[in-house]
Amino acid sequence: MTDAPAIQKLWNLAILETLITFNSVPKTRLEVETAIESAKCMLVAEEAGQVIGYASFDQFRAGVGYAHTAEHSIMMDPDARGRGxxxxxxxxxxxxxxxxxxxxxxxxxxxxxxxxxxxxxxxxYQTVGVIPQAGRKHDQWHDLVLMQKIL
Incomplete structure (x- = not known):
């Protein structure tokens, strides 16, 4: 859990300042720790000892029929984007x-x-669908693009 505060900072920055996520309520430390513990995988990228991004994945949906389909999340520090x-x-x-x-x-x-x-x-990844007006944030509707990669 040593990376939880850095992950929380990046996640909340995305929540409060971007449209990367439709969430609008900042994550608590407990929520971040729970997400880390429950993810199938959670990895961080570091630069000079500082967390500059994280990625995680879990099963796409509950149930045995989706047992082989994952959904990921990735968040990067805005200053670290474009560097690989x-x-x-x-x-x-x-x-x-x-x-x-x-x-x-x-x-x-x-x-x-x-x-x-x-x-x-x-x-x-290939676009496999678009859900129009799937999320609402900052008093506006936003579309969700579903993209998929066969691993």
Missing amino acids: AGRFLMTQIEDEARTQGFHSMIAGVSRSNPMGEPFHAAMG
């Missing part, structure tokens, strides 16, 4: 998902996040 750490984290969690027997990885990407779709496309 996000790509490294994605590669690592995809490798771990394969090791755990997952067949595909889902990304739920806010269409209002201008970096999300290009990043995932560059990582080999």
